[in-house]
Amino acid sequence: MAVVIAPRVRARLSADVVVLGLEGALVGLAIVVGALRNHRGVGLHADAAPLFATWGPHVGWGTPAAVLVAAVVIGWGVPWARRAPWSAVLAVGWVAAVCWTLSLSMVDGWSAGLAERLTAQAEYLTEVPRVTDVGALLAGFADRILDFQPGSWSTHTAGHPPGALLLFVLLDRVGLGGGTAAGLACVLIGATVAVSVPVTLRALGSPDAARTAVPFLVLLPGAVWIGASADGIFAAVVAAGVALLVSRRLAVAAAGGLLLGLALYLSYGFVLVGLLALAAVASRAARRGAVLLAAFGGVSVVVAVFTLAGFAWWEGYQLVVQRYYQGWAAERPYAYWVWANIAALVLSAGPVAGPALCRALAALRLRRLPPPTVLFPVAAALAIAVADLSGMSKAEVERIWLPFAVWLLPAVALLPPHTRRWWLMGQALTALAVNHLLWTVS
Template identity: 35%
Template structure:
């Protein structure tokens, strides 16, 4: 139940009532129970089958399949994150339901940062994952003082680079090279950049939902965005940075849809160019982000983005492609070279049919039980369209067969949009279920990211 009031400035705001209000109808309860049973069954079966395959020697490079991780147990070091989570479950929904929307966005962003960083500090810290020799920072000496020369030779020298560089286009390395040139070298500044940009996806997605479905829908989604179980892999995987870039690309595409002339028209064009540049950069950040472009496509259709904005976005995307081509990197050649490297890697030998299903179990784990419950509730149609777009994009990537395992990082940009479904379930119990999922993941799973 939502209570509305109008403040002295005439601005509408909302306050969430306690979850003891009107209980859901019996049909809703049955659908919710079935959804939770399916959610749990998918996850349990994925881990059970993975354990069997690992025991038989079929999966030798994954020790906790379907996750590319090891089992561990964290205890006292997880206490700060648990305290924050408990406090946030109690106060965050009400705080985000009151006051101006800008204030709500800042609170959600601050909570997302604190939740993500405290989870990382309970383990080896946010910087540690980026210190591995398989990561992007390891190739910066090869870039040296000649980034354009490195870019032009990227495809032909791909086989000699670390694992993550071989599996991705060159833009992530160039971003970290630029950060080092700005006087912030090393894993810690890189991890802080990743976390800062990734958590800002909470703000970008919140703005997008407000534009498409209204402020109430956005306020309901913000607590789930801020306390997502995916935060375990937001600190620190470069794919989390990609999530922030993509989310802002979608937001900038739909935000300036009001106004038809004057400054508003100019704003639409400028935002369109910026959105196109960010979205056009996605295929140069990760080849697995091509299906992600379905999300801005659906958002643009729901928002009825003006033609001028669409053309501006296409111009921005084309400018990114032209810049890389001028620098000597052709995206199709990069795809072919990376696929050849992937085919020769041990990961290509992972069983397709197992990961076809198990990858979806990982997505279920990352998006949490509240998302499963929300998927069977009648929520906002625009929000449902965005969730559906993200799910279709994930399915397309899953069916392609190139994502056989290690998807806990690859799914991060998609899981945030899928998690919008959680906004359809009322009450703090669901938010508590989300944070418990995140705490269990952090305490029991040791990932290389």
């Protein structure tokens, strides 16, 4: 029997296709303009602009595994996630996300794809052996942010608050040092976003949306960078903090505040996570003021600990701005990256992000109290817009914006059910194309 589609539904589907076409045009334009600028010697410092990568088609033993995971999730993910017990959905979702991320990493091979991703000179692991006293590290951290002086931190360490380095120091101290352990930690922890985001949606009264989001979080194209970069862990910390924040128990909400406070010391850009926190609190039906106070208390504890230990976040940020323009940022043209960054985001969040976000924006105009499927994507988009316009995010946003990109995906619940399998296919194909055509850099 033929399926009859109402004119209004048909119009919305047409709008989705238009947005998809605009995304494709944006990515294509960013690639062409980036190639021309690189050919002319403009300092994009991204050989495969708009992505921070180099061109190099290749396959690996992870290729069949990635195709298999994608096929299973596309074929059975949506109906299974809708019917299965909730605990099974979360457990299988995490395992599937781990398998997807690892299989994509293995397309590049064990060394290049995982074990050596975090051992480059610019990475945190190069600094871990130099940390013998955490107190001294925090007290003197800001003094080593600026470049071209004795003892300057490596690029990633200098560009982040000390919490990022301390994370890898902690892994090393518990016996999980080295590139392989650090890479696996990024994968295993980063994959928990496929649990934290749905848990948040369900806690806020959107159980159907929570189940719908799981397959999309599993096949997130950004998994190319979760395996393995520290930004995968950062995304997981932020997502877990938001998930705890929406708990009915104030003590748990305060723990969420602690995690979000810790996030401030993983990346300076996570001050924008406040928008996600506000979306979480606004989505609650009751005790919003109490939750907000509990979360603020948790954040304040973390800020107080780091400040009393000798590291002032605001002073570190001022120095990071100077360090930022001591490097490639001084040459990377804002006029290109301010829009090419969005093309990189499309490749990281996936083609479903644009149509889903547009539906969320449309719903925002129609509802007085929008559901979390609307508030979170809009809050994430606003945070991304501020980060983009600031000029402090020129290139490499495909991994840097992962903590916000995952919160665009709750809006997939607004897409027609009969189209979701096609959108999942688009997500998977995007990840496979990026990983097989390019050698990405963490």
